[in-house]
Amino acid sequence: MNVNDIVQERIDAARRKAAAKKRAREELAQARQRGLQARHAAKLRRTPWPSLYEYALAHRCPTCRAPSGTPCTAPRKQAAAASRNGLRSELGLAPCDTRNEEMHAARHDAGRRHYRRDVGNAPWPEDRIAGQRYDTIGPTA
Structure with a gap:
């Protein structure tokens, strides 16, 4: 295993980590949007x-x-x-x-x-x- 292989493994690990963080942010944003829609619908029912x-x-x-x-x-x-x-x-x-x-x-x-x-x-x-x-x-x- 040479230096280029080690560097490439680290780059791949960093990309996987960034992709996982992006996926988590998207899931949280979707959950937040669903919560806001539910909150808005409840408010419209009360007004x-x-x-x-x-x-x-x-x-x-x-x-x-x-x-x-x-x-x-x-x-x-x-x-x-x-x-x-x-x-x-x-x-x-x-x-x-x-x-x-x-x-x-x-x-x-x-x-x-x-x-x-x-x-x-x-x-x-x-x-x-x-x-x-x-x-x-x-x-x-």
């Missing part, structure tokens, strides 16, 4: 109001005239979000939820005003019934 996106979607867009229930037609905003998610996928990251960014600001504002009105009209937090929703946008899809 008495729908998301701000659902509030905004419940209104007709004054900018592009998209009817309620359908997303805005904002090609530049959609292209920017697609570009950002493309960069994230090249880096190996999960894509972002860009639904809110693809809407016009006027529609967001209308949804936000509707949400604040519902929060103001709802009972005090100590008087609320767990699991009951207090929104006025009707059944959500």
Whole structure:
């Protein structure tokens, strides 16, 4: 056994060790993502109001005239979000939820005003019934 063989064995051992660490990091990241998704789902079940996106979607867009229930037609905003998610996928990251960014600001504002009105009209937090929703946008899809 010469020096080159010993060096090659050490290099191979270092590569195996690095691969094992990378695999462990990926497994931990997947477990973390599953935990975050479960936590988010539980939070959505507890919240008495729908998301701000659902509030905004419940209104007709004054900018592009998209009817309620359908997303805005904002090609530049959609292209920017697609570009950002493309960069994230090249880096190996999960894509972002860009639904809110693809809407016009006027529609967001209308949804936000509707949400604040519902929060103001709802009972005090100590008087609320767990699991009951207090929104006025009707059944959500």
